[in-house]
Amino acid sequence: MQRSDISRRTVLAGAAGLATGAAVGLGRASAAPREPSAADRVTAITHVTVIDATGAPAKRDTTVVLRDGRILAVEPSRRIGVPAGAEVIDGRGRFLIPGLANMHNHTFDGEAIEPPLHIANGITTVRDMTANDDTSRWRREIEAGTRLGPRWTVGSPIVDGSPSLWEGLGAPYIAAATPEEGRATVRAQKDAGADFVKVYTRLSRPTFFAIADEARRQRIPFLGHVSDFVQLTEASDAGLASVEHLFQIWYDTSSREEELRRDITAVPIAGGEYNGWLNKMHPYEYAAARSYDRHKAAGVFARLARNGTRVTPTLVLHTFTDMPGDTPMNDPRYAYFPAATREFWAYALELIYLNGRTPEQDARGRELFERRLSLVNDLDRAGVPLLAGTDNGTSYLMPGFSLHDELARLSQAGLSTMRVLQTATVEPARYLGARDRGTIERGNVADLVLLDADPLRDIRNTTRINSVVVRGRVIGPTERQRMLADVKRAATAMPVPAQPKAATCPC
Ligand SMILES: [Zn+2]
Structure with missing residues (x-):
C-alpha cells in the first residue's frame, strides 16, 4: 500500500474538524506525551465493502480510517493510504455496517x-x-x-x-x-x-x-x-x-x-x-x-x-x-x-x-x-x-x-x-x-460491525460477525469469542433459584 500525498491530505482534512492539533499517525500535538489509549490509536479497515446505511449502494474496496473514537475517512482504497503506525484490519471479502x-x-x-x-x-x-x-x-x-x-x-x-x-x-x-x-x-x-x-x-x-x-x-x-x-x-x-x-x-x-x-x-x-x-x-x-x-x-x-x-x-x-x-x-x-x-x-x-x-x-x-x-x-x-x-x-x-x-x-x-x-x-x-x-460517514462516531457475509444479500448475515468497533475500540474475533465464552461461564456459575424470579414479562 502506497502512502500518497493525496491520502495524507484527505486524512488530515478529516482530522482537522475532529481532533484539534492532532495529526494522523502517531504524532501528537501535546508536548507531554501520554500513553495512547485504545480509542486514540489509528485503525484502518482496508479493502472492505462499506454499507453505510444512508441508502447509498455498497461501496466496494473502501478503506475506513478511525481515530479518537471517530471515523476519520471513508475513501476508495486506491485513493487513500494507510497512515503510519495504524493498526490494519484486512476487510477483503468483508462488509462494514454501522453499529x-x-x-x-x-x-x-x-x-x-x-x-x-x-x-x-x-x-x-x-x-x-x-x-x-x-x-x-x-x-x-x-x-x-x-x-x-x-x-x-x-x-x-x-x-x-x-x-x-x-x-x-x-x-x-x-x-x-x-x-x-x-x-x-x-x-x-x-x-x-x-x-x-x-x-x-x-x-x-x-x-x-x-x-x-x-x-x-x-x-x-x-x-x-x-x-x-x-x-x-x-x-x-x-x-x-x-x-x-x-x-x-x-x-x-x-x-x-x-x-x-x-x-x-x-x-x-x-x-x-x-x-x-x-x-x-x-x-x-x-x-x-x-x-x-x-x-x-x-x-x-x-x-x-x-x-x-x-x-x-x-x-x-x-x-x-x-x-x-x-x-x-x-x-x-x-x-x-x-x-x-x-x-x-x-x-x-x-x-x-x-x-x-x-x-x-x-x-x-x-x-x-x-x-x-x-x-x-x-x-x-x-x-x-x-x-x-x-x-x-x-x-x-x-x-x-x-x-x-x-x-x-x-x-x-x-x-x-x-x-x-x-x-x-x-x-x-x-x-x-x-x-x-x-451511518458510516466521515466525522461520525466509530461504532461499527465488520461482517463476514453480505447483509444486503441476506439480512441474516448480520449474525456473521467478525469484529465490533465501539467508540473506536476494536473487538477482534479472538476477543469477541473470549467475551462470549466469559458470558457463558458466568451464566453457568450463577446459582439455580428455588423460585422463578418473576411472574410475567415486562413489555
Ligand atoms: Zn417492553
Whole structure:
C-alpha cells in the first residue's frame, strides 16, 4: 500500500474538524506525551465493502480510517493510504455496517451477561424501556470509559393509570391516577434524569393528555403504549415519540373502530392484570385486525409520518405471544443465560402463555402474526419510520441475539434488506437526534460491525460477525469469542433459584 500525498491530505482534512492539533499517525500535538489509549490509536479497515446505511449502494474496496473514537475517512482504497503506525484490519471479502441499535430493551440479567452480549452481537446503542439502577450505573461507567458496553438511553419507570396492570407484580411502575399526578410524574422523572417518559396501557384520557402536555412543556419525549382509552392518532398528534409493539395500531385502522373502542373501554381490568389484559383484549385485537381497512390505514400512517411518530414493531415479541407453542426449546444461544432466567422463561411459557391454550387460539395467533407482517410492510411503505427493538425480558428473548431475529422478521415482512438495516442504524440515530451516529460517514462516531457475509444479500448475515468497533475500540474475533465464552461461564456459575424470579414479562 502506497502512502500518497493525496491520502495524507484527505486524512488530515478529516482530522482537522475532529481532533484539534492532532495529526494522523502517531504524532501528537501535546508536548507531554501520554500513553495512547485504545480509542486514540489509528485503525484502518482496508479493502472492505462499506454499507453505510444512508441508502447509498455498497461501496466496494473502501478503506475506513478511525481515530479518537471517530471515523476519520471513508475513501476508495486506491485513493487513500494507510497512515503510519495504524493498526490494519484486512476487510477483503468483508462488509462494514454501522453499529446496531436495540430500541426496546429491558435489562433483566446482570452485568456479566447483558453489556457483553449486546457488544458481542454488534449492538452499540440500547434504549432501555424501564428505569433500572443497574442500567443507569452501567451507562455512567460506559460514558466514563471504565466499562465496555453500548450507549444506553434509559426511560422512566412505566407510568400507568390506576389501577395499574403492574400492581403487585414486582416490576417498578408509577400509577398516575389524575392529570395532576401525571404532570408531577413527568417533572419528577425529568429531574431524576430519565431520557423519556414511558406511558402505559391503563392511563385515563385526561391523565394521558396531561402527561403529553407536560412532556412538551418540559421538553422530554414521551412514548410507549397508547392507552386503551386514547386513539393512536390522537396520541401521535399529542407528540407521542414512538409507539411500542403492534397491539394498538389495529383499532385506528379498523373499519369497526367505533364499536371495538366501546367494547375495549368497557372491559373490566383489575390491578396487576398484566396477562389478564393480554387475554381479555385479544378477541378485540383480533377482530380489529380482521377488519383492517387499507384506505383508513393510509390516513393514519400519513399522520404518524407527518408527526414523526416512530413505530417499534417488536415482531419477535409478537412471534412469542402469537405462537408460543412454536418456541424452540433447544436453541444453543440459551446457554448464555443463567438457569434462573431459563427457568423463568419456561415457567412463564407453561403457566401464562400455553396454559389452557386451544388449537383455535393457535390458528388465530398464526393468522394475526401474518397480518402483523403485512401491517409492518404497509407502515414502511407509508413512510412511517420503524425502529428495531425486541422487548428482551419477555421469555426466550435474548439480549444481543434476538435483535438479529427481529431483523430477520422485518425482512420477512417484506422490507428491503437496506430498509431493515436502517431500522437498527440510521432510524434510531435520527430518533435520538444523534447526527453523528447510525451511518458510516466521515466525522461520525466509530461504532461499527465488520461482517463476514453480505447483509444486503441476506439480512441474516448480520449474525456473521467478525469484529465490533465501539467508540473506536476494536473487538477482534479472538476477543469477541473470549467475551462470549466469559458470558457463558458466568451464566453457568450463577446459582439455580428455588423460585422463578418473576411472574410475567415486562413489555
Ligand atoms: Zn417492553
